[in-house]
Amino acid sequence: RLRRAFWRWWRPVVTFAIPVVAAGMVSLWWNWARYGSIWDTGYVETETFSADWFFGLFGLTVGPARGILWYNPILLLAIPGALWFWRHQRRILLLSLALIVVYFAVYAKWYMWHGGYSWGPRFVVPMLPFLSLLAGPGWNALMSERVLSWFGFAAGVMLAIWSLLVQWLGLLAPYGLVQDRLATAVTPLFADVTFTDIQYSPLLLQWQAIRPDTIHLAWWRGDAWPDAVNWLALGMSLAGIAVGLLLLVQQVRSTRSDDREDRLRNWLYAAALTLITVALLTYYAGA
Known part of the structure; x- marks a missing residue:
């Protein structure tokens, strides 16, 4: 049975393993080139799993x-x-839960679990x-009005809007402004109280950091008005x-599963993004 399973699945397993092994080899080479040893990652001895x-x-x-449920x-x-x-x-559920639990458990022990x-x-x-992936069926149930009728639909939309607004909140102004303010107001740096007291929540303090002169987007400079927009x-x-x-709309409307069409869409999207990226890099190269 194991032999049959091996010959049946060796191609996808090897295909998955090749980039993983390649990335690991590059990482080891980088450690050797920069620090003199493949086992030296550049972290000091005080950086440990001691939280x-x-x-x-x-x-x-x-x-x-830093609670992920507040940010998403x-x-x-x-x-x-x-x-x-x-x-x-x-099986998909058990695999996903295993990865999620292990990942959270490991980084919860890291001395700087909050990410600085x-x-x-x-x-x-x-x-x-x-x-x-796990949230998908829950979203589908709310949007199809099979669960809680209009209330479920409204709740799903509100959760989506909240999640999007939080990302925009972090995007509009550099978060370092808030963290520098916390470092001045509360000592030592990254004191426990700043992660438990809601008055120090970045979701609240970030609003106070958003001003025309702190909004730095690729296409907007609030302090350059009236020429604030880079069209x-x-x-x-x-x-x-x-x-x-x-x-995405074409994919959703498609009633057939055609690998060639899917590959064509992917290549077109990749080509369009590449063209846009090159255009932006060319434009900003002399800036």
């Missing part, structure tokens, strides 16, 4: 400063979504695809969004 484990778990999940409340739909996976795709100068819990970002950068960004939405 209070329960405090780290609290902070990464529901804490007011739509992930609450992963709870009902997990029930759907338990009934229909149990970062907007949200940056260390657990790699788990977002798995959490989003080329804005147009290129909107073009990338438009291309992505167009291909």
